[in-house]
Amino acid sequence: MLTAEQIxxxxxxxxxxxxxxxxxxxxxxxxxxxxxxxAQNVRATPNKKFRPLKHIIEKWGGRYVSQSDVEVAAAMHPRIRGKYPDFNLSARLVLPSDKRLEGIGEALSQGYRERLDPKTYAIREDG
Structure with missing residues (x-):
C-alpha cells in the first residue's frame, strides 16, 4: 500500500x-x-484508444477519483508509461479484484460502484 509520504x-x-x-x-x-x-496488462507503447479512465476507475473503486489522482498514480507505478489518458495499457481491460480495495478507507464510500459496467472489462482478475 502506498504511504502518505510516498504520495x-x-x-x-x-x-x-x-x-x-x-x-x-x-x-x-x-x-x-x-x-x-x-491490475492492468501493459504493452510496449501507449494505447491511443481513448477511454475515460478516471470514470472507469471511480466506478470500480466506488468513489470520486480526479484526473490528477490517476496521473500521479500512473507516474508512481513502475510499469505504466505515457500521459493521461494514453498510457501503455492493453485495450483488454482487467476488472481488478475487490481485495485490492481492502485497507483503503475511502473505497466504496460514495456509491459510484452502482454504475460499474462489467462489459467495460475483457478479463476478471482472480482473487
Whole structure:
C-alpha cells in the first residue's frame, strides 16, 4: 500500500496535464487508481484508444477519483508509461479484484460502484 509520504513525494513538483485544475480530495483516491492500474496488462507503447479512465476507475473503486489522482498514480507505478489518458495499457481491460480495495478507507464510500459496467472489462482478475 502506498504511504502518505510516498504520495506526498510524488505530488511534489509533478507536471500535471492541466496545472490550473489540480484536485486531490484524499490520498486514498491515488491508492485506488494505483491498484486499478496495477491490475492492468501493459504493452510496449501507449494505447491511443481513448477511454475515460478516471470514470472507469471511480466506478470500480466506488468513489470520486480526479484526473490528477490517476496521473500521479500512473507516474508512481513502475510499469505504466505515457500521459493521461494514453498510457501503455492493453485495450483488454482487467476488472481488478475487490481485495485490492481492502485497507483503503475511502473505497466504496460514495456509491459510484452502482454504475460499474462489467462489459467495460475483457478479463476478471482472480482473487
Amino acid at each position: 506526498a513525494d510524488a505530488k511534489q513538483g509533478f507536471r500535471y496535464t492541466h496545472p490550473g485544475d489540480v484536485l486531490h480530495e484524499h490520498d486514498d483516491c491515488i491508492r485506488m487508481a494505483y491498484e486499478w492500474l496495477d
